[in-house]
Amino acid sequence: MATSTYPHLPVMLVDDEVQALDSFELALRSGNVNNFIRCQDSRDVISLLAEQESDVMLLDLRMPHLSGEELLPMVTTDFPHVPVIVITGADDVETAVRCMKAGAFDYIVKPVERSRLVASVKRAIELRELRRQNQLLKAHVLSDQLQNPEAFSEIITTSKIMRSIFQYIESIATSPQPVLITGATGVGKELVARAVHTISRRQGDFIAVNVAGLDDSVFADTLFGHRKGAFTGADQTRTGLAEKASGGTLFLDEIGDLSPASQVKLLRFLQEGEFFPLGSDVAKRSDARIVVATNQELETLQNAGTFRKDLYYRLRIHHVHIPPLRERTEDLPLLLNHFLEKAAKILGKKKPTPPEELLTLLGAYHFPGNIRELESLIFDAVSKHTAGKISTKVFKTYISQKHPAFSTDSKEMPPKETSLLSFSEQLPTLKQAEQLLISEAMKRSDGNQAIAAMHLGISRQALNRRLRQTGK
Numbered sequence: 472m473a474t475s476t477y478p479h480l481p482v483m484l485v486d487d488e489v490q491a492l493d494s495f496e497l498a499l500r501s502g503n504v505n506n507f508i509r510c511q512d513s514r515d516v517i518s519l520l521a522e523q524e525s526d527v528m529l530l531d532l533r534m535p536h537l538s539g540e541e542l543l544p545m546v547t548t549d550f551p552h553v554p555v556i557v558i559t560g561a562d563d564v565e566t567a568v569r570c571m572k573a574g575a576f577d578y579i580v581k582p583v584e585r586s587r588l589v590a591s592v593k594r595a596i597e598l599r600e601l602r603r604q605n606q607l608l609k610a611h612v613l614s615d616q617l618q619n620p621e622a623f624s625e626i627i628t629t630s631k632i633m634r635s636i637f638q639y640i641e642s643i644a645t646s647p648q649p650v651l652i653t654g655a656t657g658v659g660k661e662l663v664a665r666a667v668h669t670i671s672r673r674q675g676d677f678i679a680v681n682v683a684g685l686d687d688s689v690f691a692d693t694l695f696g697h698r699k700g701a702f703t704g705a706d707q708t709r710t711g712l713a714e715k716a717s718g719g720t721l722f723l724d725e726i727g728d729l730s731p732a733s734q735v736k737l738l739r740f741l742q743e744g745e746f747f748p749l750g751s752d753v754a755k756r757s758d759a760r761i762v763v764a765t766n767q768e769l770e771t772l773q774n775a776g777t778f779r780k781d782l783y784y785r786l787r788i789h790h791v792h793i794p795p796l797r798e799r800t801e802d803l804p805l806l807l808n809h810f811l812e813k814a815a816k817i818l819g820k821k822k823p824t825p826p827e828e829l830l831t832l833l834g835a836y837h838f839p840g841n842i843r844e845l846e847s848l849i850f851d852a853v854s855k856h857t858a859g860k861i862s863t864k865v866f867k868t869y870i871s872q873k874h875p876a877f878s879t880d881s882k883e884m885p886p887k888e889t890s891l892l893s894f895s896e897q898l899p900t901l902k903q904a905e906q907l908l909i910s911e912a913m914k915r916s917d918g919n920q921a922i923a924a925m926h927l928g929i930s931r932q933a934l935n936r937r938l939r940q941t942g943k
Contacts, residue, residue: 475673475718475758477647478526478596481506485516485539486531486558495529495558495588502589503744503758504596513537520550527576527595532559532566540570547574552602554595558583600646607642617641622669626662627809630799636791637666643789644670649741651726651786652764654793657843660764661724663791667762668720675719675759678712683725687732692749694721694740701750713746716759726786727767727778738782761786796841800834803845807833810846811861814853823853823861831917832863835926836870867925906941909934 484495484507492509499507508523510516513534528546532539539557546555554576559566567578576598577591615634617623623637643650644667652660661679668677682690696711713721723729729737740746741761745754763786772778796802807825815822838844852865899907908927912934916922924934 475647475675475760476506477503477758478506478599479645480524480526480599481508482592482596483508483510483516483519483525483528483553485510485513485528485534485542487511487513487534488531491531491558494583498583498585498588499592501585502593503756504589504592513539513542516542517545517549520546520553525553526599527592528553528555529592530555530557532557532561532570540566540573543570543575544573552599554598556591556595597648600648604642604646608639619670622666626659626666627805628799628802629805630794630802632794632799633802636663636793640667640791641670643667645672646789647758647760648788649761649763649786650789650791651769652762652791652793653769654764654766655795655839655841656766657841658793658795659842660766660793661722663793664720664722664762664764668722668760671720671760673719673760675717676715677720677722678716678759679722679724680712681724682733683728685730685733687730687736688749690730690733691736694736695746695748695755697749698751701748705750708748711746711748713740713757713759714755717757719759721759721761723761723763725765726763727765727769727772729778731777731779734779734782738779738785741782741785796838796845803830803833806842806845807849810849811853813846814850818850818854820853820856823856824859826860826863828919828922829861829863829866831919832866832870832922832925834917835915835922836873839873871925905937909937909941 482499482504484492486492486495489511492511496507496509499505506526508519508525510519514536516528530539530543530546539559543555543557546553551574555574556577556579557567557570557575558579558581560581562580570578576595579587579591617634617637618641626633626637628634640663650664650667652663654660664679665677680693682693685693692709692711694711694713696709696714697705699705699708723737736746740757744758745756747754769778769783769787773780773783807830811825812822814820833845840847848866848869851869852861855865856862909923912923912926913920915926920934920938921931924931927934
C-alpha cells in the first residue's frame, strides 16, 4: 500500500528539546501529516528555510541562543509566505498579542492538545495551498500554457473553455483536498478525474467505483472491506478500495445517488482519514485523494434533504464543471475525425470520408448524451458503412427519432409547458413568422437547405418553394 507525502512541502518543527519535537511529530502523524524538517538550534532556521522551502513552521518561544520571539519577525519578514504557529508554555496574553502582531498564524499554549495542533497545522497548509493555486492560475492565465499537456491527451478538444479547465486542474492537482467534478452524462468526467490523478504525481493507483445503486452495507464493504467472519458468507478478509487507493486517488462516480447512511461514513472518512472494516473495531488509515463526480445538481439535492450540506461543502473544496458538447461545438470536427478513425480501426475497416454537410447536421443537434452519444452514433454509422463517403442517412434517421422536430413528417407537438417562442407586444403576421422561422433555420444550418428543412419539420422541396416565394 503506497503512502503519499503530505504536505507537498515539509512542516518545520523548531524546538531545542528532542522530546518536544517527537511529541509534535507523533501528534501530526496521527492527522496524516508525515513530511517534516526538525531543527533544535534556532540559529539554523533562516539558513534551513533558504535551502528548503516549508509549508508551515511550528516555533517554540523559549529557546537558548535565539528565542522564538526574536526569530519570529525574522521569518515573517524574509519568508512571509510561511505560516508560523507559535508554541509556548507561557499563558501570557501580552506575549500572545506581540506574536500575533509580529505575523504569527496561530498561538498555542503547552501542554498542546493533539486535535488543536493538527487542526491549526492543516489550516495553515490549506492557506499555503490556496495561495499556491492562485499563483499557478495567474501564471497560466498570463502565459496561456499547459505544464502537463500529455495528461489531457485523451480529452479531444480545441475549446477555450476546456483549456481554462485544464489550467485550473493543473493548479489544484497536487492538493490533497477532494475534487468535485460535475457535468451532464457523457461529457468525460472520469477522463478529467484521471487527468487530476496523473498530474498529482501520487504514487498510488487510480481506483474508480460507481456508487449508484449501492446500499449502505455494500458501499461500506466496497470502500472499507471486511474481516473474515464479519457476516454470513464472509469466508475471507477483504481489502476495501479506500485501503487499495492509499497514496493514490479514489474516484467515486455518481456521488449524488449515495444513501444518507453512506454519506455519513464517507464524511467521517474525509474528516479523519480513517475507517473501520466491517466486523473490526480497529481503525485503518488511508490518505487516498478523493475525487467524486455527478450529473445531478447537489445543491438541489441539499434543498430536498437528500444530500448532506456538510458533505457537499467538504467535497467541493475544488470544483470542476465540464460543459456539455452543445456549448463547445468547435470540438465537433476533431471528435468526428477521432471517432471515425477509432471506429474504423476497431471494426477493421478503412476510415470513411465524412460528407461536408455532416458537421452542419451534427452541429444542429443538441446531443443530450454528449460525447458518449456522438461516439455511439459514429460507431453505428461506420459499422453500416461500405465504401466511399459515409452516408448521412444513419445520422438523419437517428436525429429524427431523438428529436421529433427534425422529422419531415412529424405530427408531434412540443409539451404544453415548453415555450419555444416568445412574443413582443405586437404579434407578427403568419407570413412574417414563417419568414423569420425560415431565416433562423437557414442560419442555424449554415445555409444547408436539407438540414434547415429538418429543423422546420418540412420537406426540402417545401422549403425550396418557400424560399423562391420570398426571393431568397
